[in-house]
Amino acid sequence: MSSIVGRHLRPFFAALLVVVTLALSVGALEARALNEPHRQPTQPAQVVHTKGVKSRGAATDPNVKRDSLPANHAGTTVPAPPSKGGAKTRGAMSGALHVDNRTSWIIRIYVDGDYVGNVGRYGDSYGYYGCSVRTLYARAYFDDGTWIAWGPVRRDLCDNYTWELDP
Incomplete structure (x- = not known):
């Protein structure tokens, strides 16, 4: 009897494992985004x-x-700008x-x-x-x-x- 119950519960536990893994992954990504320093937009020209x-x-x-x-x-030479190796x-x-x-x-x-x-x-x-x-x-x-x-x-x-x- 335990083998019959085990066979029926395996797909349930596999699905539960996938859901828990996804939830933990999303939580980790959100935590990483919150902990990164805020980047200021670069000043436009x-x-x-x-x-x-x-x-x-x-x-x-x-x-x-x-x-x-x-x-x-x-x-005579003119110094190169930083963008050209100066x-x-x-x-x-x-x-x-x-x-x-x-x-x-x-x-x-x-x-x-x-x-x-x-x-x-x-x-x-x-x-x-x-x-x-x-x-x-x-x-x-x-x-x-x-x-x-x-x-x-x-x-x-x-x-x-x-x-x-x-x-």
Whole structure:
């Protein structure tokens, strides 16, 4: 008789064992989640939106000092940013600039009045300018001699910075 009762109770005990195991697993996961330190979300890059301003003619622009790429100086080097293998800094002192072109025009980018490159139509451009306050300026030139300008904008580039150029 005990073998008949044992045979009927085995599936019950097996099912009970599965339920208890699942309950303990879920409890352990919840306890682990509660004991982990709370993670703060990372700070998003600072984003500033700037609308373009149409020019009124071919007057000189005080925001442009040099309208061509500067020559590299022979024998000098610029330290690499941390993301490219350079020395690590304390905190978020990267000085990275992201220019986000939200227009259908090719735009020239100037940093401290010096031309540093273009950003294509609806494109993105990235540069490293060290940790300092910089003057940002941008222009889209047109074949009729006019242009649309963004800025000047003075920003501290000690953190990652995104500059959105809107039409």
